[in-house]
Amino acid sequence: MNSFTYTRATAVDAAVREKSADDGVKFIAGGTNLLDLMKENIERPTRLVDINTLPLTTIDSTPEGGLRLGALATNADTAWHPEVEKRYPLLSQAILAGASPQLRNMATDGGNLFQRTRCYYFYDLATPCNKREPGSGCSAIGGYNRIHAILGTSESCIATHPSDMCVALAALNATVRVTGKNGERTVQFADFHRLPEDQPQFDNTLAPDEIVTAIDLPNEDFSQNFSYLKLRDRTSYAFALVSVAAALQLEGNTIKEARLALGGVAHKPWRDSAAENLLKGQPATEETFRRAAAAVLQDAKGYGHNTFKIELAKRAIVRALKQAAEGTQHATEAFKNSNP
């Protein structure tokens, strides 16, 4: 780890000012990803501004009837929060599918959005990586790429976004509240992260001096028919090869509203509105689900070791939609998925 100075933030505005005045400043909250990257010399901030002092830890109802997750609420407190468990169990389940109890106790909801890819070449300073060192090349294309992206890739980068929580937030139409030099703004969750294109060094669309203060969940009910299905190399505590957040609103056996987002397949949580539209108004049958799955993967591209993900993702979508339609999953039973 490089040497750096350390200060504590006194207010959101002051933190934004400190960051905009100095490129070497990084905010630290849970620190679970940042400190790991600093130990690898991938991140080398000259100053850390500790934002844990800011009053952003609460989970409150919004005037519109939704729920506001403070940026500094921990992943664990969020997943086990009674209102989240009751009204947004898909989110609880996604959070509990990720990391370990220790990491979930440390990691914050805002910080989760800023997790960087776990691409092995991004972590390996001895190899080229356009995300770590723009213009140096991508070692995963033509290299070992079993965990890499199959959707929305570019010639510059095939890294995936590692978060489970963000896949559920994308499906649930969350909005992100952000404060910068010019005041506060909101970002639709689907617009928060970006595809790599020719600038994979940028994971998201925020300005460098902006800070996330909260994540808002809308007043929508997907608490009955949902599933977060995560497929990985071991039963627990591993990143997703493919994950699916599926949520339905049913009238009898007809799909009234549908949400579908994938993790582990792209540079951002992969929400597919066109596939959702294929589900709406249709009977909740395996045939319908297969059509939607085919639509999601129609432009998928394999890179060799990860080509199996295309078929895996199709089958995972069908299974997750079936589980959602059957309404068999509940947040507190999240473990059943990982312990068959």
Place this chain on the structure above:
Amino acid sequence: MSTSTTQAPLGPPAIALAPVGTVTLKINGVERQLQIAPWTTLLDALREYLDLTGTKKGCDHGQCGACTVLVDGKRINSCLTLAVMKEGADITTIEGLGTEEKLHPLQQAFIDHDAFQCGYCTPGQICSAAALLTEGKAKTTAEIRELMSGNICRCGAYTNIVAAIEEVLNTPKA
């Protein structure tokens, strides 16, 4: 309650490192002040400055759980947090859970169930399990396994670790 200040581990550093700050931590009930560089992890502060070597450094990247301690009652990976970030926090390490004369019930259960081989992961396993008990989310064997997944045992003593935790979980409090 005693307060002591610890300045440097193992004698003076080879080169002068500039920015050093003071942090006060309450460790196993004792308030300790440290003169410490900001890049010192809580794990290194415990082991190198305070001689609390029960907490182990395994991977140093938050993947193995050997460094698990309780901060304000919650289990965390002490390798992935900075000591300066824990100003004023109440920290419990394996040294604070039980004594040789009066073992913590988990320590006794680990012995009874032969829940370790080399023992390196054991302090982390026990601290993690202590938090699991207070969290109250694990009720079944499967749930214990899932909620202990952040603690890796390279010897593969998992079956006995789960059995030890399950015994304590199912023992009514006296």
